[in-house]
Amino acid sequence: MTFRKNALAWGILSLAVAGGPAMGAVSEEEAAKLGNELTPIGAKKAGNGDEIPAWDGGLTEAPDNFDGEHYLNPFPEDEPLFVIDQSNVDEYADRLTPGQEKMIREYDDYKMPVYKTRRTGALPEEIYEKAKKNATNTTLVEGGNGLENFDTAVPFPIPENGLQVIWNHITRYRGGAVNRNIHQVTPQENGDYTPVHFDEELTWRTALQDYEPGEDSNVLFYFKQQIKSPSRLAGNVLLVHETLNQVKEPRRAWVYNAGQRRVRRAPQVAYDGPGTASDGQRTSDNLDMFNGAPDRYNWELKGKKEMYIPYNGYQLDDPSLDYDEIIKAGHINQDHARYELHRVWHVTATLKDDERHIYAKRDFYIDEDTWAASVVDHYDGRGELWRVAEGHHVQFYDKNVPWYAFEALYDTLNGRYLVLGLTNEMDDPYEFGIERQLRDYSPSALRRAGRR
Numbered sequence: 001m002t003f004r005k006n007a008l009a010w011g012i013l014s015l016a017v018a019g020g021p022a023m024g025a026v027s028e029e030e031a032a033k034l035g036n037e038l039t040p041i042g043a044k045k046a047g048n049g050d051e052i053p054a055w056d057g058g059l060t061e062a063p064d065n066f067d068g069e070h071y072l073n074p075f076p077e078d079e080p081l082f083v084i085d086q087s088n089v090d091e092y093a094d095r096l097t098p099g100q101e102k103m104i105r106e107y108d109d110y111k112m113p114v115y116k117t118r119r120t121g122a123l124p125e126e127i128y129e130k131a132k133k134n135a136t137n138t139t140l141v142e143g144g145n146g147l148e149n150f151d152t153a154v155p156f157p158i159p160e161n162g163l164q165v166i167w168n169h170i171t172r173y174r175g176g177a178v179n180r181n182i183h184q185v186t187p188q189e190n191g192d193y194t195p196v197h198f199d200e201e202l203t204w205r206t207a208l209q210d211y212e213p214g215e216d217s218n219v220l221f222y223f224k225q226q227i228k229s230p231s232r233l234a235g236n237v238l239l240v241h242e243t244l245n246q247v248k249e250p251r252r253a254w255v256y257n258a259g260q261r262r263v264r265r266a267p268q269v270a271y272d273g274p275g276t277a278s279d280g281q282r283t284s285d286n287l288d289m290f291n292g293a294p295d296r297y298n299w300e301l302k303g304k305k306e307m308y309i310p311y312n313g314y315q316l317d318d319p320s321l322d323y324d325e326i327i328k329a330g331h332i333n334q335d336h337a338r339y340e341l342h343r344v345w346h347v348t349a350t351l352k353d354d355e356r357h358i359y360a361k362r363d364f365y366i367d368e369d370t371w372a373a374s375v376v377d378h379y380d381g382r383g384e385l386w387r388v389a390e391g392h393h394v395q396f397y398d399k400n401v402p403w404y405a406f407e408a409l410y411d412t413l414n415g416r417y418l419v420l421g422l423t424n425e426m427d428d429p430y431e432f433g434i435e436r437q438l439r440d441y442s443p444s445a446l447r448r449a450g451r452r
Contacts, residue, residue, distance in 0.1 A: 024139040026158050031135040034157055040128035042157030043368035051341050058122025062398045069428045071394055073314035080113040095308050099377035099388030102412055107330050117340040118312055120395040121369035121402045127173050131157045145295040146245030152206055162299035162347040168371040175401040176207035179431045183422040186279040189415045191329035196277045197228040203436045210437045220244045222441035233277055239446045246293040256446045263443050272358045281418040282409050289373035289391050296357050297349035304345055307365055309374035311340040313392035316405040321424050330415055332408055343368045370402035387411050399432045
């Protein structure tokens with residue numbers, strides 16, 4: 001079937017499912033496609049004949065000179081095939097999101113270097129096995145705001161609607177238990193910025209050292225975020241227990257305020273509540289491109305298409321680069337970015353009539369090989385394009401973990417932006433396989449963390 005026919009077929013499918021979410025769980029016959037014509041987590045294994053190659057297992061070996069800290073570029077000899085800028089944006093507009101196109105048109109120096117497509121996404125074999133099991137077992141709870149019969153990651157490798165696609169993004173594999181030391185910056189219009197240092201832990205419930213199948217069973221993962229600097233914010237800590245069925249129980253969140261030396265429940269850490277130390281440049285659910293309960297939106301699967309998305313952005317993690325070489329006025333230094341042509345799932349989230357959120361609509365473009373949101377366009381209540389998010393993908397090749405070098409969120413109205421996940425000036429920023437127990441994510445542990 002040609003790509004145009006595929007697009008038509010997906011358009012028909014989007015109409016079929018827009019009225020309400022299918023519950024999920026495909027037949028054994030459908031699930032048998034996983035690992036055959038589909039990758040083990042549901043991407044089309046074949047290429048498109050010339051620009052997108054077939055998936056061959058992904059990138060699972062580190063370069064010989066990898067030191068275990070910063071992830072070196074495994075493709076140092078690659079050069080851009082071409083660069084998209086104001087001079088040729090019309091030629092490539094059908095493979096750009098409206099947000100990407102707007103960034104190019106608004107900034108004379110904004111460009112998108114496009115490289116050879118390399119399908120590096122790879123996960124551990126045990127995750128592939130769980131995805132196949134999920135395919136025939138996992139269902140959405142009534143209303144779609146939770147999962148039943150789900151195991152670890154990728155509940156819907158063969159999705160039938162937009163809500164299932166977004167749950168694949170929310171639950172995608174990020175290493176089980178990981179600690180990361182990262183910086184967040186929110187540059188002023190002139191490019192001036194002060195880095196905020198986060199010490200973060202993300203631990204899946206099933207990765208706890210004292211994991212018991214029935215204990216705290218409605219939790220997907222535990223997240224702890226401590227601010228280390230600047231001094232005016234240092235010591236503040238956020239703790240989240242991310243619930244799986246958020247109809248049954250909303251997200252649990254607490255904050256420790258170092259100035260008050262008190263732990264408080266934090267219901268505002270959700271939806272469009274302000275993101276931590278973000279200077280108003282992101283919402284709580286902007287973290288990780290999108291997180292949390294999807295219940296305030298109607299989700300429509302538009303289909304699958306070929307798009308230029310940020311991919312294999314290892315140069316953005318190069319420790320030889322200072323932040324000043326990346327952070328510029330208006331946007332990051334696009335000389336260090338890398339874009340590739342990949343197939344993405346296009347999902348539109350439209351705010352329900354009886355709900356509120358500062359984003360009235362969001363368009364998601366989700367990488368088929370990793371289920372990570374790669375680009376998200378955000379619209380305000382007037383229908384105007386407001387913010388443009390890009391997740392600059394990298395494959396943590398020694399751990400079989402796809403994630404981001406960092407996330408960038410551009411405000412097209414005020415000329416500012418936010419970058420979360422910078423590690424260039426950090427020593428040993430990622431530690432996978434950390435050992436944590438349930439008590440490490442209690443409110444009392446939060447208080448102890450803030451006093452250190």
